[in-house]
Amino acid sequence: MVLVAGEAGIGKTCLVRHFVESLPRRTPAFQGACEAFSTPHPLAPLVDVAGQAGGELAELVRAGAEPIAVSR
Helix, strand or coil: CCCCCCCCCCCHHHHHHHHHHHCCCCCCCCCCCCCCCCCCCCCHHHHHHHHHHCHHHHHHHHCCCCHHHHCC
16 A cells, blocks of 8 residues: 655646556556545545455445444
8 A cells, every 4th residue: 555645736646647557457556535625534545445446345335334344
């Protein structure tokens, strides 16, 4: 897991997009992003990843599981 942080507009999204595109074709890569609100939704990036990864993680998120259950 990698966290990319920085000021708005410095190229975080571009950096991540370039990195993911440079991976070997069958390498799984999931991305999530924080919301631009002053108080972001807890675990929002994990929810983004769940939708891409599928499986048990996606099922937990769809079922509205508590954040602690999703993060295990």
